[in-house]
Amino acid sequence: MAADILLPMHITSFLERTLRRRSFLRAAGATAASSALLLAGCGSDDDPTPTNTTASLTFSSNDNGLLNFAYLLEQIEATFYQKVVDAFPSDFTAEDKAAFIDLRDHEVIHREFLKFALGSNAYDRSLPGAIIFNFSSFTLTTRAGVYAAARTLEDLGVAAYNGAAKRIADAGYLALLSKLSSVEARHAAFVREQAQPGSFAGPDVISATDGLDVVKTPTEVAASLVSIVPLTLVVDGLTNLS
Amino acid sequence: MNFLHLLARLATLDTEHTALTQAPRRAALSRLGQAGTALLPALLAGLATPAQAGQKEVRTRLDALKLILKLENLQNAFYSRALGLLPGGPANPATFFGSAATRDAIQTIQSQQQKHAALYGQLITNAGSALDASPNYDFTGSRNGTQPAVYPDVYTNPDTFLKVAQLLKDASVQTYKGQAAFLQSDNYLLETTVRAHSTEARHAAHIRTLRRQRGATVKSWVSATDTAITTAGSPQHAVYTTETNINQYVSLSGLVTRVPFDSTLPINVGTPALSASALLAKVAEAFDEPIESVTAESILQVFTY
Numbered sequence: 001m002a003a004d005i006l007l008p009m010h011i012t013s014f015l016e017r018t019l020r021r022r023s024f025l026r027a028a029g030a031t032a033a034s035s036a037l038l039l040a041g042c043g044s045d046d047d048p049t050p051t052n053t054t055a056s057l058t059f060s061s062n063d064n065g066l067l068n069f070a071y072l073l074e075q076i077e078a079t080f081y082q083k084v085v086d087a088f089p090s091d092f093t094a095e096d097k098a099a100f101i102d103l104r105d106h107e108v109i110h111r112e113f114l115k116f117a118l119g120s121n122a123y124d125r126s127l128p129g130a131i132i133f134n135f136s137s138f139t140l141t142t143r144a145g146v147y148a149a150a151r152t153l154e155d156l157g158v159a160a161y162n163g164a165a166k167r168i169a170d171a172g173y174l175a176l177l178s179k180l181s182s183v184e185a186r187h188a189a190f191v192r193e194q195a196q197p198g199s200f201a202g203p204d205v206i207s208a209t210d211g212l213d214v215v216k217t218p219t220e221v222a223a224s225l226v227s228i229v230p231l232t233l234v235v236d237g238l239t240n241l242s
Numbered sequence: 243m244n245f246l247h248l249l250a251r252l253a254t255l256d257t258e259h260t261a262l263t264q265a266p267r268r269a270a271l272s273r274l275g276q277a278g279t280a281l282l283p284a285l286l287a288g289l290a291t292p293a294q295a296g297q298k299e300v301r302t303r304l305d306a307l308k309l310i311l312k313l314e315n316l317q318n319a320f321y322s323r324a325l326g327l328l329p330g331g332p333a334n335p336a337t338f339f340g341s342a343a344t345r346d347a348i349q350t351i352q353s354q355q356q357k358h359a360a361l362y363g364q365l366i367t368n369a370g371s372a373l374d375a376s377p378n379y380d381f382t383g384s385r386n387g388t389q390p391a392v393y394p395d396v397y398t399n400p401d402t403f404l405k406v407a408q409l410l411k412d413a414s415v416q417t418y419k420g421q422a423a424f425l426q427s428d429n430y431l432l433e434t435t436v437r438a439h440s441t442e443a444r445h446a447a448h449i450r451t452l453r454r455q456r457g458a459t460v461k462s463w464v465s466a467t468d469t470a471i472t473t474a475g476s477p478q479h480a481v482y483t484t485e486t487n488i489n490q491y492v493s494l495s496g497l498v499t500r501v502p503f504d505s506t507l508p509i510n511v512g513t514p515a516l517s518a519s520a521l522l523a524k525v526a527e528a529f530d531e532p533i534e535s536v537t538a539e540s541i542l543q544v545f546t547y
Contacts, residue, residue, distance in 0.1 A: 082511070101512060102463070102524070102527065104512075105511070105512065105516075105528070106524065108511050109503070109507075112507045113490065113501055113503075113528075116492065117494075119495070161436070162437050163433075165422070165432055165433060166432050171423060172491075174422065174423065175422075175423060176490065176492070178419050178422055178439065178530075178532075179530050180528075181439070181440055181443075182442075182443035182446075182530040183443075183463055183527070183529065184440075185441075185444050186444070186447035186462055186463045186530075189443070189447035189448050190447050190448075190451060190462040193448060198347065198350075200347070200444055201354060201445060201448070205444075206441055206444070211355070211357030211358045212437035213437045213438070213439075213440040213444070215437055242429055
């Protein structure tokens, strides 16, 4: 059970439509299947009887699934940076602010790039609203907290792209994703250094044995997203790609 | 794709790139030396993204590994000299960098560089191929005094040293990116290479951060707002000419389509909104570009004799 989701009554019709689209989504590279989906705009204060439901998002075992997974990661990063930019910590310097506006812009560009590349295959084309990400595991009111959160997300992004490379079939997509991944690594080095001086390429990310950067399978990446994404991410199909 | 067209395309590519597919390369008797393995991915990439001429290169996996090793060996020598681990560096390596933090960072980079060099050397020898002889290095760019030095104070002025470091790191990220295309047929080599690639990108960002801390106008990511460190017409300039690119291509329903960053994509989300040129500068920042092997070689040649 990844998420307990309160579902306001007025969402029901959206859900019915969404569930009818399940077969379409499966073909499109990602499947949203659930007894409930968390929807944007469900800010109602109504308190219907809470029901425990499991919503899941299944990524298909192909390039579209991998691109959708990258798209989800970029959505998370863009949302995170927008949240920081909307309410900078009081101890942020002018330099911090400028850097975070850059970071926000880059991630929005990555997100929209991947969405465009996916076209009708984007997993959320047929969802009635955006997924609401949960950043409550981070402290976003202090400079230190924000940089630590950014470090976690950027290192995860680098690890995810490094893990995706050998699973991508299309050479063009491989080339495109590598254009994004090194920018993520630049971000990671920058925010790590701000979080802790001297840590830009620390032993927790760069192997002391061979100098290689962190790599994670889609399954490992999904496990790191449990607190952030209120849906169970089903990525075994991606991990099994080679 | 029509198969005859594919064959025609293959023939064209072979003609264009004979220099890179010379028979002696294949004589390495290594499974890595099989040109065909790299051909198909490179071909498809070339067709998917017509603006990237570099993707049409045809290289073997062995070619790719050797270029990466050359790059890592050169950088390892560059940092080892600076730290006094090899002769030819600063008169007093202990104080050259001005701060312990900078020296520590350079040590971290050198140590990881050395591991990359050892790893790629091993990958090549394990595959049964001999390593190329090490060249001589001259990081002033004078090629052992045979031409005017480009960076005469590389080991007497830490700002010059960091400028050359940035150039080499940015070029390294681009070189890895370019060579990864030729390693796609081997999962282990590809994953190793993308992991070394992102390590290099972390280094590149940090060298830029160090320069900014010393007063240079430079972001940790490659930006049009960075003060230029190369001059037009030099081999080094190729590192930055491609980084202003805002044209990315994807395949949509079988059609090669330019991503409309400059028109319909909803990416101008700031308050106040950015000007068109400022927005496209951010687009360029958000993508690191590859360089072709010949470009990478010409940059390495500046420091080699």
